[in-house]
Amino acid sequence: MDILYNILSVIGALGLFLYGMKVMSEGVQRAGGASMRKILNAMTRSQGRAIFTGLATTSVLQSSSATTVMVVSFVNAGLLQLREAFGVIMGANIGTTVTAWLIALALGKFSVTEVALPLIALTLPFLFLKNEKLRNTGEVFIGFAILFIGLSLLQNVVPTLKENPAFEEFIGNFSELGYLSIFLFVILGSLVTIVIQSSSAAIALTLALLSSNIITLELAAAMVLGENIGTTVTANFAAVVANSHAKKAARAHLIFNIVGVLWMLPVLPYFLQGLSSIYANTVGDQTVLGASSGPVVVALFHTTFNVLNMVLLIGFTDFIIKMAGRLVRQKVGGDAFKLEYIGAGVVGTPELALLEAHKEMRRYARITSSMNQMISRLLDVSDPVEKKVLLDEIKEAEEITDKYEMEVANYLTDLSKEEMSPSTSVRVRGLMGATNDLERIGDLYLQIAMNLESKNLKKVYFVPKQRQNLKDMLELLKEAFDIMYANLGDDGDGLDVQIAQEKEKEINELRNDLKRKHLKDVAKGRYSLESGIFYSDTFTAMEEIADHVVSISEGFSGDF
Secondary structure, three states, X not given: OHHHHHHHXXXXXXXXXXXXXXXXXXXXXXXXXXXXXXXXXXXXXXXXXXXXXXXXXXXXHOOXXXXXXXXXXXXXXXXXXXXXXXXXXXXXXXXXXXXXXXXXXXXXXXXXXXXHHHHHHHHHHHHHOOOHHHHHHHHHHHHHHHHHHHHHHHHHHHHHHHOOHHHHHHHHHHHOOOHHHHHHHHHHHHHHHXXXXXXXXXXXXXXXXXXXXXXXXXXXXXXXXXXXXXXXXXXXXXXXXXXXXXXXXXXXXXXXXXXXXXXXXXXXXXXXXXXXXHHHHHHOOOOEOOEOHHHHHHHHHHHHHHHHHHHHHHHHHHHHHHHHHHHOOOOOOHHHHOOXXXXXXXXXXXXXXXXXXXXXXXXXXXXXXXXXXXXXXXXXXXXXXXXXXXXXXXXXXXXXXXXXXXXXXXXXXXXXXXXXXXXXXXHHHHHHHHHHHHHHHHHHHHHHHHHHHHHHHOOOOOOHHHHXXXXXHHHHHHHHHHHHHHHOOOOOOOOOHHHHHHXXXXXXXXXXXXXXXXXXXXXXXXXXXXHHHHHHHHHHHHHHHHHHHHHHHHHHOOOO
């Protein structure tokens, strides 16, 4: 029973640490989330800036998982390109080492642990203020204090494990196998991180075990290497329901960290010996800010390893992204992804190439607009099997739009490098804008389908009036697509932007009318609030689709 109590105590202390980190991270994101997203989007124009952005964002959030999940969602939304995203990920790997330093210093009874309770006392009143920014700031400091209280408890309860003979024998059996022990502890570090979904918490546990002399410096470093791999799992989970580009970003993160571990493993003992010598020669026998040497050396190792890994692999960015693409299995195969009119490189004159691109784009537009009818059918279907088939078709179509967007955009980018007339240049830019709009339309239709599926799983239903209103909106969207398809002609002639804008205005007016009536219907209890939320999200997404549809026509007119 003693060992069970000790293990539960460790888990409880670790849970308090995790809770503190969650409160602090959420407080930071609420206090400056919008600004951080803008910074992340603005500061990724070059790989150097992207790396710095990832480092800074992770240092503030104290969570590389939060940063990488954000990156995956940005890639999924088309706000970041894969190369930019990979730079942010490399920076995030370095930024997360800040946590290891804070923990290493705190384990040495650095003063921050001593002020945790007074810090809560001082910032607790902030939670009851009306000012939202101050409330969020209070959460950040309280989360920070809770985090270190959890760490302090972890430091106190971990040594009790060593007093248990069974646990000491268990650790001993796996810690005296030479390089095999290092490999096993890499796996252990990965598993711990995957289970608790936080590399920071896993590092806290690792350093607590090291400071209590339960594991050696080498095994602690091996666990840190494993934690580097385990932390990529969160982003890969987030990418499961994302598009292929987001999946590639997550896979690139996994490849980058695995390659780093593979080159470090053979030299780990020598690398640690070198760092220990540097540490000893720098500070002698003294401790750093009260911290014992072991955790500080591991923190130093964590930072040095991630910086070196970035320096060594940054030149292989394109290769890693290519390998990541091979790991993303396309669910729709065969001819579904085959471009019919254009191939690799620009062939012939720009005008002829543009004609071929127009033909390919019309095919792309047809696939995207077909999702409108699929959603209409999904609203009517009640049979679970038929619903599943429809959902699979919508997911399939969305993946096709992802592939088209990449292939057509690459072709148009090559085409834009050729010398061409001003009118041809306008049409090329219009097509490039259309590729992004069509891909986003596909994402929105998939979002609507997932929204409807979530509604069904929660056993929430639309009343006939809601269903009919949505079908009316879909009918207007169909008309908007027909206008767009006509404007997306092979030769670009006969363009009528005004009629496209009038149709968008009609859809906007319907959306506004539905919104007004929806609020009244909810107030009068004509359908449940939960049903109303699904309903509002659906027609709002439909109106956003209309914006992208008219944007395509406007792009071809040169009205960017």
